[in-house]
Amino acid sequence: MEETIRKFKEHLAKMNAYSHAFGVLSYDSETVMPRGGSEHLGMTYAVLSEEMYKLTTSPELKEMVRNILSHGEEVDYITRREAEELREEMERTEKIPMEEYVAYQVAQNDAGNAWRKAKLTNDYALFAPHLEKLLTYSRKFAGYWDPDRAPYDVLLDQYEKGLTMATLDGFFGLLRKELLPLVQAVTAKGPVVDDAFLYKRFSIEKQRRLSDRLMEVMTIDRDHCAIGETEHPFTTSFSKDDVRITTHYHEKAFASSMYSVIHEGGHALYELHIGDDIKYSPLGGGASMSIHESQSRFFENIIGRSEPFLAYILPDIRRFGPRALKDVSAHDFYLAVNKSEPSLIRTEADELTYSFHIMVRYELEKQLIAGTLSVQDLPTAWNRLYKEYLGVDVPSDTEGVLQDSHWSGGAFGYFPSYALGSAYGAQMLKVMERDLPVWELVSKGDLKPIVAWLTERIYQYGCLLKPNELILKACEAPFDPHYYVDYLKTKYAEVYDL
């Protein structure tokens, strides 16, 4: 058994190297690569993914995994969990014929390039055939994985084990029922503060310094976390040793980058605090997208948009920012960054209307995968739902259906994670408030105990525990969306004096 474990770990190290190389190639292509490099990159992806496919499905690995799992008692817990993960990954991968697996990697790369161009030129037609291709693959793969279940349920499973349309329909139904009246009340009330100071010129050079300061307050270790710049901010991690976040700077909308940095910073904190014993293991990443989003949105909204945090960080913002901020009070700043207003762009949406952006995507991808909505009709359907849920007219596909990168990466079933993550975060806060003087700490800019609390209950485990187990660890109860609804009701009653 010892020899099997040694060989197994060697095999894992090899897989880790390939996924590291993949990760860096992909990060580079998003941040630095000149456009013209994409064809060559596609060729390189094809070669490396063939190798990765072989490693993932190799008969030796299968034998080792079988061996380890059938001698459970003799094997340490981490190795057993690794073998379980590998078995799952293997089963998923080998159900896809290698040629299709490789072709899919290439199609993803092509779709990403087409999407970037389409968004830039507001030309949905450029992206449509690629989207069609990815949808066809996704439906097909879902069929390979589990032909007996609805394809979209199978796809949801990738991002959150056991999540189904039935659960999500209930969850989103509750949000719609409880939050729509609140949205209406807030919209009826109108602006409670003049937020023009958020849109004054704030030089990019100085916004970069604000980013550094925000990362410092968040206790992010810069020796293990870099920050880059991309149109659409994201976080990637090659191991807890090397995490990358990105942001985008707009001279006349500094809060946009500020909250991108805090959001991505939340993802980064999770990755940076994974246990050392699993750092290069397949277990060495976040447990699921929803758990990940619970962290990014916890820091972005629950902490980052709280009055105590804003009171603490305002002097720094004033130090770097425009003159117009000199006379702004922390309370006005708080009201401004919590202004709720139906809008077009998900990533810029306020906390309250945010879920409605997700509902649009959820409804649409459900239908796209089911085949009841065609790629051609997608923009019209998108615009119709934005009118229905948010009351806004979508002026262009760039600000509409092309705004997010997710579908161009084939990530169908990912969006619900955002709403779910927000709800998880609100439930975690309750328990954290019992254990820690959360707001006193935040008002002093001392986030260390908060990060330590999250590390103890969530971060350290990586994928050792399943999402529902982590929720139990962190919340001491199963998931309950009412905490989220209550949190939003309380917060917006305060902000809008309802």
Added chain:
Amino acid sequence: MEETIRKFKEHLAKMNAYSHAFGVLSYDSETVMPRGGSEHLGMTYAVLSEEMYKLTTSPELKEMVRNILSHGEEVDYITRREAEELREEMERTEKIPMEEYVAYQVAQNDAGNAWRKAKLTNDYALFAPHLEKLLTYSRKFAGYWDPDRAPYDVLLDQYEKGLTMATLDGFFGLLRKELLPLVQAVTAKGPVVDDAFLYKRFSIEKQRRLSDRLMEVMTIDRDHCAIGETEHPFTTSFSKDDVRITTHYHEKAFASSMYSVIHEGGHALYELHIGDDIKYSPLGGGASMSIHESQSRFFENIIGRSEPFLAYILPDIRRFGPRALKDVSAHDFYLAVNKSEPSLIRTEADELTYSFHIMVRYELEKQLIAGTLSVQDLPTAWNRLYKEYLGVDVPSDTEGVLQDSHWSGGAFGYFPSYALGSAYGAQMLKVMERDLPVWELVSKGDLKPIVAWLTERIYQYGCLLKPNELILKACEAPFDPHYYVDYLKTKYAEVYDL
């Protein structure tokens, strides 16, 4: 044979993918990776280089190469040259035991990290054991490759086929004899212009815009060439599709970045104009380091430091740059950027004293490899030679022996390429001036015909032709260092009115 060629090309494509992944990982580690990522990167390098080793030395490849080379007449020229290159590469690689090959990749990575830290903290002792290790490997490898020749001659061969200490001793001897009196005359004459305007504050944001403008004038296609920022500027290319240059910005020394961009831009032009038929082939890079340097230094010095070029670009520099430049004439600018003065830093050295910086390194690495100079004594020897050749006292190792990255990458035998390249460039200029109204074109900022001339005679061939064949193509005669000596004598007589 057709089947063999198909399989051979498939194998090459696979090797290309690995070297692409390696290239991006390495570029990323120099430009973006947080420090803490280096250990993990070392692990990934180890896995990928083992795979690369296997690909390079695989018995199937050997058989294919043998087959192709023994049926020379039935095979197209490109494939034949590829097979020749591979045979050479294979022979070189398989003479090194795989464990040593892999360990060497890791040692290079470690040495790079140690060097960066050592330079930053002026602590040579941090770097010394790594340098020792790399020297030991290099000597050992030289012995594997050709135990009958002096190790340093064998190492020189890597960068310039057939180059020997005998040739270099002659070349540098001539330079010393002919140029030392010129250096002395120039030093005796003293400054001919007040160049304080070169050291006025020039914001980095605006220097970035100047870089964009310089790349535009050089006709560099930004869809295939990115620019990044590193302490030590360099160029890397994953194929002609995707070339990267880097520069470094100092607010109070804009000409430093300006000439880095033009220098690296020269390297980039070479890579960007390699023939399409060899773009993903092992022949799809520059022919040798000296030929590469002939291009970078041609653009940096011969074009970039010429009065016609400076007269053309000055309005742009004024547009972005400090007020102090408003009243500077093109002629004064020309005198300033050609100021010759013995100095400490190679990359900042003027054209005339530059070769003396190279001679120091040449003398030292010759002795380091021969084992007649110890790593421990290197800083003292460095400082002594700087005093002897350039008359300057070296105040710190950061400004001395630690200034260049080359040795930290194990590149012993590389430095002479710089001096050789400069000399090649001067010889090419002679023939180019016969074919083209070079200075008229430069004075209009029209570098296209110059790039086209170089493409026709050099760039397109990649490694299809050997360095000496390219010199014959470009110069219509074998290499003759007297052109370089004459060029420098004429130029400095003009600048210093001797």
